[in-house]
Amino acid sequence: MVASPGSDNLTGLIVVFVLYMAMLVCAGLVGWWKQRKRMQKAKALESAEEELATQFLAGRSLGPFVTTMTMLASSFSGFTVVGIPNEAFLMGWTSLKWVALQVPIQAMWSGCGIRMRKASLCRNHQSPSDIVTDRFRSQVLRYTVVLFQVLPEILYLVVQLSAINQSFNTIFGVPTSNPAPVIIIGAIILGFEWLGGMNCVAYTDAIQAVVLLTIMLIFPIVFSVSFGGWVNLDPMTFPKPYFYQTPSAELQMNMWSTVFMSGISSYILPHYIQRVYAAESMNALKLGWCVGCIGPWALNLTGVYIGIMGVYVLAGQETIPTNAFGDIINAFMDTSMAGYIIGSFVFVGGMAAIMSTADSILIAISQLITTEVAYPMRPNASPHEINIVGKTVSFCTMAVSLLLTLFWKDGLSAIFSIIFAISAQCTPSVIVALFAHPSYPASDIHPWLLAASAWFGNALPRPAWDEPKVSRFGDVPLDPSLMWKMMEGVKEPFLDSYFIPLILLLLVTMLPLSGNGYPVLNDQGQLTSYPNLVAGMPDWAFAYTIIVGVLTLVVVHYISKIPNDLTGTAVSKEGQFSASLIILARHILNTRSEYDAPNEEAIRYRDQLVKGEDNIHVDEVDNLVENDALQEKVKVDDDLGVMTEEQPGAPLETDV
DSSP states (O other), X not given: XXXXXXXXXXXXXXXXXXXXXHHHHHHHHHHHHHHHHHHHHHHHHTOHHHHHXXXXXXXXXXXXXXXXXXXXXXXXXXXXXXXXXXXXHHHGGGGGHHHHHHHHHHHHHHHHHHHHHHHHHHHOOOSTTHHHHHHHOOHHHHHXXXXXXXXXXXXXXXXXXXXXXXXXXXXXXXXXXXXXXXXHHHHHHHHHHHHHHHHXXXXXHHHHHHXXXXXXXXXXXXXXXXXXXXXXXXXXXXXXXXXXXXXXHHHXXXXXXXXXXXXXXXGGSHHHHHHHHHBSOHHHHHHHHHHHHHGGGTTHHHXXXXXXXXXXXXXXXXXXXXXXXXXXXXXXHTTOXXXXXXXXXXXXXXXXXXXXXXXXXXXXXXXXXXXXXXXXXXXXXXXHHXXXXXXXXXXXXXXXXXXXXXXXXXXXXXXXXXXXXXXGGGHHHHHHHHHOOTTOGXXXXXXXXXXXXXXXXXXXXXXXXXXXXXXXXXXXXXXXXXXXXXTTTOOXXXXXXXXXXXXXXXXXXTSOOSOTTOSOBOTTSOBSSOOOEETTEEXXXXXXXXXXXXXXXXXXXXXXXXXXXXXXXXXXXXXXXXXXXXXXXXXXXTOOSSTTOXXXXXXXXXXXXXXXXXXXXXXXXXXXXXXXXXXXXOOOOGGGTOOBTTBOOOOSSOOO
């Protein structure tokens, strides 16, 4: 039976929720204002591409704080606040896998993200699938990847909407069968995305991330005052003594596979790749990746704490709660005024986690379908037409996701297993696109083999219809040789001989790998002996936590070593200069007139750099060119990334 809040609790919840929504509206208006200024620039340039970059990538100008907060808010979803406590309520300390999960995600996101970003700046990549399109030039593989990016995103959106249905309805005493709250909040999320695109999404994410972090740091302290902590639990009288047993081999494999699969698949989700492109600098991305590694210790670990302590708090209930999180928070709010206030804000923190991820997913799906399906069909479409298509896609995506939410009854963990399985299908394509080496031709796998996920040979025919339009990426193909030349002079985590073996070693050793079902349970379901505890946790869970902590420090260390400057060198090891290796500044990116038109400004820029030069290092070409065409066409503020007559030079890759 779901515990319903009293009238006083309900009044307080409404007040807190209204205040939270008011904060979001203010952040959304700031995002809308930023969006409006950049749209004025796009209209002055008469560039549909610039409008798309503004709508979906915030003009590639998100600063360190906003980038970090939007990355954090997008990584920690409604499952963090609702799903993890519910799973921990049922499974105990095995839910610590959700603390470990984010570390390999950030490792893969940073390791692949550095190459994605460099390619995007040199090749004008904008869509999350552009790296595959440019690298393999295959329609079959391109749309295979698009499909396997869109499907898990839709399911991920269903997770967020389901979390709204579980948390909002339970906290407010509304039957979970009532769809009105999730529909209303879904409409609000859609409205923010329509209002200001990625700018609005990012600025509301920043508010949501700050709220979420603050509340989840304070909650365990106040909660422990009322109910104690893990050290106060008695394993011999605990209502679910199996929590203290060493997990079975099956559960251990589930813990490992969840962490591993999420690590190799989550970074491929479009809303992750969008942020690699949208950040104004590598410094912003590095900060976001480091905070993403540390975040689980404040967010996911708190979720595990809520779930396990909830077994003690809700002991004696006649029925098993369908949403333990809501019942635990309601019970906590009834303890004291402090519990009432913090409990209200925990609910708001949950809504922040849910809404921030939902709007990020929504705009990612909108970009993929708009730029990869609609725009190629209408390459001469006006910016207004493309904008309408994007909003229509967002509306249809939200409608479909709401329908799936209302019919899905198998819980959030079940959806996650499907998401990881689908998105992992894109991993081979992205890894080969980024890391296939020219010295090993066999590593450059045929795109149809990647699309079919089977080995048929490396000499399949390529009909003309399989070759997409790629003029927008440049006149030189992005083959393995160019990709590796592009990264010369840039320090990468994946190329460190210790990084991957160390990560794999820690992932394996974090599991107990022995002691299946110890201590054993008697016929009454009670422990036959006292378990080994450390800080109130079973010794295997404590060891798991320590190893995850070491894993976190290792990944943060390697991320910190990534250079802030990706310019590298435009001169190969053989001493040959390549203009294709020169990073393009923001004022040159996205200046094409239509879908696949060559970037004339980029061509002119590079031609001026190489004219009369035999050997040029990219560091030496900074500020050499004044883009007269753009200066004559538009003058806008510095924060839009466009040079003016008073500002003749602009950095190729800014870290401001």
